[in-house]
Amino acid sequence: MNDTIRYQNKPLDFVRLLGKGKGGYSYLVTDGTRQYVAKKIHHEPSDFYDFGDDKFGAEVNAYKRLEKLDIHIPRLLEINKEQEYLIKEYIEGDLASDLIACGDISTDMLLGVFHISEVMRAEDLNIDYFPTNFVFRNGIAYYIDFEINDYLAEWDFTHWGIYYWLNQEGMKWFNQTGEFELLHPDPKTSKPRTLGFETQVAELKALYQQRKVTL
Numbered sequence: 001m002n003d004t005i006r007y008q009n010k011p012l013d014f015v016r017l018l019g020k021g022k023g024g025y026s027y028l029v030t031d032g033t034r035q036y037v038a039k040k041i042h043h044e045p046s047d048f049y050d051f052g053d054d055k056f057g058a059e060v061n062a063y064k065r066l067e068k069l070d071i072h073i074p075r076l077l078e079i080n081k082e083q084e085y086l087i088k089e090y091i092e093g094d095l096a097s098d099l100i101a102c103g104d105i106s107t108d109m110l111l112g113v114f115h116i117s118e119v120m121r122a123e124d125l126n127i128d129y130f131p132t133n134f135v136f137r138n139g140i141a142y143y144i145d146f147e148i149n150d151y152l153a154e155w156d157f158t159h160w161g162i163y164y165w166l167n168q169e170g171m172k173w174f175n176q177t178g179e180f181e182l183l184h185p186d187p188k189t190s191k192p193r194t195l196g197f198e199t200q201v202a203e204l205k206a207l208y209q210q211r212k213v214t215l
């Protein structure tokens, strides 16, 4: 990171790189007292996704929509348009992809994501349900990436995202190598392996409906 990252005019120290996805580099940073996430937008092309011209603006606008909804997301604390970074609240917890790889994702956690997906469906939106975009803190799912898309059934949670959440071996391999080999049967598409998970998806859907009625 060449440019100094600031929050409330104070320069922040770099702690570590948390992750890099299709949107940017997310760094854990500190002012000496508190920790934050600084997400610096990158402009590397993605094979599977078109952000349009204004990736930074898209992320800020997505936050403005998401913050009004009944889901948990980190607070957006400050933005720097010139240097294209966001300062967000740091959610200290477990990344869903790590929990999945270790077999530590519980049914209740999955039902929490069902709830998020139902809220999004009502808004006619999709979010990126890939598990690296969710952190669990005290059992609560936080959607930490600010990306939204118009709703399309084929990219929603129950047709797309959930299959990554159920594929422990695939996620383990992805964490170790960054390869989608065991997650995607066809390497040319971004469609997850569904084979062998259909029954579990149907059971979870039924359970979610049932829980809602008894709540």
Ligand SMILES: Nc1ncnc2c1ncn2[C@@H]1O[C@H](COP(=O)(O)OP(=O)(O)O)[C@@H](O)[C@H]1O
Residues within 6 Å of the ligand: 018, 019, 020, 021, 022, 023, 024, 025, 026, 037, 039, 074, 088, 089, 090, 091, 092, 095, 132, 133, 135, 144, 145, 146
């Ligand atoms: N607010 C946050 N709290 C905790 N971890 C975060 C936070 N924001 C990002 N991360 C970490 O950084 C990674 C990448 O962040 P993300 O916003 O998903 O970037 P991208 O748009 O590039 O996918 C995440 O997978 C997560 O590990």
Ligand SMILES: [Mg+2]
Residues within 6 Å of the ligand: 021, 022, 023, 132, 133, 145
């Ligand atoms: Mg992401």
